[in-house]
Amino acid sequence: MESMNHGIGVDIAFLLLATLAVVTAWRVFRTDSMVRASFFLLVSFIAVGVIMILLAAEYLGVAMFFMMAVEMTVMALFMVMFMMNPAGLNPMNMVHQERISIGAGVVSFLVLSAMALLAVFPDRPVSAGLDPVRSLGNEMLGDSMLIFESAGLVLLTTMIGVVVLSSHRGRYGAATEGSLPPGLEPGGDPAGKPEDDEDGGHHHHHH
Template sequence: MIQAFAFYLFAGIVVVSATMTISARNPVHSVLWLILAFFNAAGLMVLVGAEFIAMLLVIVYVGAVAVLFLFVVMMLDIDFAELRAGFVRYLPLGLALAIALAAELIVGVGAWSAGGIELAQRAAPIDPAVPNIEALGQLLYSRYVFVFEVAGLVLLVAMIGAIVLTHRERTGVLRQNVTQQVRRRAKDAIRKVDQPVGQGVEL
């Protein structure tokens, strides 16, 4: 019973927050609604027993959204004085939202303790007694190890391609020549002088 209630609660909030994400006029509000959608989607993953995916949603996506939030604040002309002025006005709403999230956590923990929702069988024949994270690791590094390595290679190529495409030559900027630095010898950098006592140094 509590699993079904938690499912409809998390799913409903995901739908509402996703709708508000694309309909909010303020980009900061849109990002906050998106973070709320990610948190509730993580709650849905916990309900079906995929706690590893739930952890990835919170750590990777919410962390990435936080970085996106910083970029939005830096790139847009946002009046921080106006935001601080509206802090007291939105304080009751913020407290209500915090209480609602705390209640969701309590419901999610209760539903997880009661047992996950069995939606389907596992994709691979692994002992059901093995935890999901351990089973996922066994699959990735045994049966799908080559696919996992190819996926990492594709991501590496994409990262290098993004760096190459965004690289621009700028005038007036000193660039580091690694090859010239490595090929440099001691005789090119220093000069030994047998300086007599009492005489100055000639530069």
């Protein structure tokens, strides 16, 4: 872009960061350790954050660093708590429908990159006088305040929902107390539960 007016250094940095982002994103699904996978994902996000800073969206890039650092740390903790093999001591390849997945990934990449290369997008780069952080702040607390506040409200709702979902017991006993799934036919046996008790012994999930 002639009017973006950046040097060769930015291009080299972008090339390195783009390679880093794609390679680490790929390694997420190719490493044996789930903890390492979450840190690979973190590196991919940080590379994208630096690219955002190169694009003059400083606030978004830095917000990305902070948010993803915390998020991936939480993710690594969850790996250690819940998952088998978090340290990668054994080889791990836990995938299903892999051919379809590879096909879907490749097809979506090809379609999206064909759009990126063939479509004609307007060439209207950021003007040199614009202060991106100031304009974002004015937008969030100005014209788009309702959208911004709605996002906050949705986050609050999420917090309440998360507590309800993950709490061990409700005020009047266990969270699942007395709750039975409805029958498959009217008056029939509850779906799911009794079946689970019968074949729990030789099923592949462990109790």
